[in-house]
Amino acid sequence: VKKIQRWSSVGIQAISGQTGAWELSLIIPKELFYLDAIDGFSGLTGQGNFYKCGDDLEDPHFLSWNPIKNETPNFHLSDYFGKLLFQ
Template sequence: MMKYIIHKTEAKPSFAGEWDSPIWRQAETLQVEHFHPQSSNHHPQTQAKVLYDDNNLYVLFRVDDQYVRAVHTGYQELVCQDSCVEFFVQPDPHKGYLNFEINCIGTMLLYYIEDATRTADGFEKYTSVPKELTQNMTMFHSIPGPITEEITTPMTWYLEYNIPFALLEAYLVPLHQAAGTTWRGNFFKCADHCSHPHWVSWSPIGEALNFHQPKYFGILEFGL
């Protein structure tokens, strides 16, 4: 099973996509590199880093991409259709998880999912997280948008944001993030409606093209 150590930071990131800054050099780099067979021949290199402090998780993605598109600009729109990165986090394996799905221009979809069985309108049991619960999130995206005409030249883009523990605690109480604590989660990159669609994960998802499979989540361990 995949495992990632989340190190603690004493200083907050600057939310400027500074991958090699002193603060982000504290973090380990994970590779989102397990492409589903239904993907096209475009295999973008996707990396992520995560840090934490007493109040937040901090997440930074770097994507060496091509065929970039992003037309969704409203909260809770289907950003997976655009050039998109995703972080699913499950603090308690006996409870649900939150899916932070964010396209390259910073538009987010966020649910709390308790039963990921697919239905006609989404999932068997899920809650659409109200936008007001995300008001203490800071989001940096290196690309302005929308991008209605696909960018076909190679480019590197960054997405950086915080997840307040208070947001998670609206659905998952109590939380524990002391050193040695383990959560579950996965990281993804997709682009469903781009000219070269692809679906890639950090922890492999098996044969089905479905990111919403908690049984395949990797281990996220809080370090020092």
Template sequence: MELKIPNISASMNGEVDLFEVMKSLEDNPIDRFSWGKVDPAPMVCFKIAHNNKTILLQYDIWETETLARYSNHNAPVCKDSCVEFFIAFEGEQNYYNFEFNCLGTCHAAWGSDRNNRQLLKSTIINQIQEHTKMQRAIKNGLPLINWQLSLQFPLNVFSFDDIDGLIGKKATANFYKCGDDLCQPHFITWNPVKAEKPDFHLKSHFGRIEFL
């Protein structure tokens, strides 16, 4: 899959909530169940934009159950109700994985594959601005929990790369939803992943993205 990431700099005038600007942007579904679909299945989508110096990312999740046990960065948040963003900038063998539970607790690392990874320091992770919101609601006739996670990634967060601007930059990426320790474990992807068992670290299955 391919994704063109809009530049919203022109929509910003003075003091403005960046995510208010994103409300009109397109929802991108995370709906590929490569390893079996649960019932009822979580409904997940994301919006993404940039202003040349910051990546703006919003997740919107509807599910029957949430779990949030981890509050310290670099804990195994994939076991909680979790959304993830993996990105490899063009020309780089290594990629970043950013994983967040519904509290906004982050596990972040960089490396060439699942096993060869270097954790990002908490001082780096703390530069990611995050905001979470959760409520009970009815959707499609079902009582569900709706949680939203809004994130701002300044370029300094990509600390193993020397990036001074995003305009025109290309990368590969994937976006995920999981919950390893939920009553109904699930592993959902934006770009399809062809593997016998759940594995989000297959860089060859990332989709192509471009920052406009």
């Protein structure tokens, strides 16, 4: 996991009360998928979601890349996964 590189359009500073969009880019070395026989990611697609759990913070909050329409936070509901495109 230490080999995964990430870049976020909002950086690492705290933000509050903002609306709009953000971007997350990840570089995941194919060596981390040693149980799968893949030569590369180009052209592959998948499903998933990205989320942040702030339940133990002073101001508890949850957010996700793809909206989850459930009464309680549950990031494991595949019905709300978005399409992932690999380059």
